Amino acid sequence: MKLEFYKYQGTGNDFVMLDNRDSILPKNSTKLIRDLCDRKFGIGADGLICLENPENNTDDFKMVYFNADGNESSMCGNGGRCLVAFAKFLGIIENSARFTAIDGPHEAIVKDGIVSLKMQDVEEFKEGDEFIFLNTGSPHHVSFIDGVSHLDVKKEGAAIRYSKLYRDGGTNVNFVQEISKDTFSVRTYERGVEDETLSCGTGVTAVALAASFTSKTDSEKVKLITPGGELSVSFKKQDKKFTDVWLSGPAQQVFKGDILC
Numbered sequence: 312m313k314l315e316f317y318k319y320q321g322t323g324n325d326f327v328m329l330d331n332r333d334s335i336l337p338k339n340s341t342k343l344i345r346d347l348c349d350r351k352f353g354i355g356a357d358g359l360i361c362l363e364n365p366e367n368n369t370d371d372f373k374m375v376y377f378n379a380d381g382n383e384s385s386m387c388g389n390g391g392r393c394l395v396a397f398a399k400f401l402g403i404i405e406n407s408a409r410f411t412a413i414d415g416p417h418e419a420i421v422k423d424g425i426v427s428l429k430m431q432d433v434e435e436f437k438e439g440d441e442f443i444f445l446n447t448g449s450p451h452h453v454s455f456i457d458g459v460s461h462l463d464v465k466k467e468g469a470a471i472r473y474s475k476l477y478r479d480g481g482t483n484v485n486f487v488q489e490i491s492k493d494t495f496s497v498r499t500y501e502r503g504v505e506d507e508t509l510s511c512g513t514g515v516t517a518v519a520l521a522a523s524f525t526s527k528t529d530s531e532k533v534k535l536i537t538p539g540g541e542l543s544v545s546f547k548k549q550d551k552k553f554t555d556v557w558l559s560g561p562a563q564q565v566f567k568g569d570i571l572c
């Protein structure tokens with residue numbers, strides 16, 4: 312079988328993109344997706360995303376996300392932004408989009424190469440010993456530390472992801488250092504990739520909200536510096552509830568191809 316694919320990246324979080332409106336991806340493709348995402352034997356990516364037909368009259372398309380391990384997972388913020396750029400490339404949308412992902416409906420705007428994606432409202436925070444846990448479409452453990460650039464993120468992230476705190480579903484883990492009152496440096500260990508990725512959209516969203524929740528910032532627009540580039544998150548905070556949450560940053564097509572599988 313020959314599969315046509317596109318490769319996208321958003322601040323270095325990279326994805327195989329399939330136009331699956333005609334169901335080109337066979338059902339139960341866990342091994343195939345894992346093989347396509349393999350960096351030595353396949354295309355190489357942190358995940359694979361299918362653009363599918365919308366399930367209602369108001370959406371432009373539907374998003375289905377798989378981690379590099381081949382399993383369907385929760386929301387991917389950078390992947391959602393890349394999918395919007397892909398939908399624009401395919402001529403499905405112009406400069407705005409509405410779509411549904413596993414965590415519910417999303418809106419997006421494309422302007423000057425920047426894709427801004429509206430994320431779900433957040434009002435549940437768990438405060439632990441030197442960490443905050445919240446769900447921004449995907450689960451995130453956020454830990455504010457010093458010396459983030461020297462950290463062994465794979466080792467320390469895996470220890471938290473597999474700890475008894477998160478035994479059932481696991482979690483993504485973000486290590487964060489404050490640079491200034493509205494700027495934070497973030498490195499993320501991603502569940503389902505089981506390694507550090509260059510950037511994580513739901514992760515930096517969690518970091519921005521956690522920084523505001525813990526009064527580390529009083530700004531409603533936060534800049535996040537990841538190893539793959541810069542993202543921003545804006546929101547409205549009312550007491551401990553966060554609404555109108557937008558994740559913004561670049562999303563680019565890297566190449567297209569056909570792969571035999």
Ligand SMILES: N[C@@H](CCC[C@H](N)C(=O)O)C(=O)O
Pocket residue numbers: 324378384385386387388389390449450482483501502503504508510511512513514
């Ligand atoms: N890279 C993503 C997060 C993808 C989901 C995550 N690996 C999980 O399974 O929870 C992002 O940009 O949000």
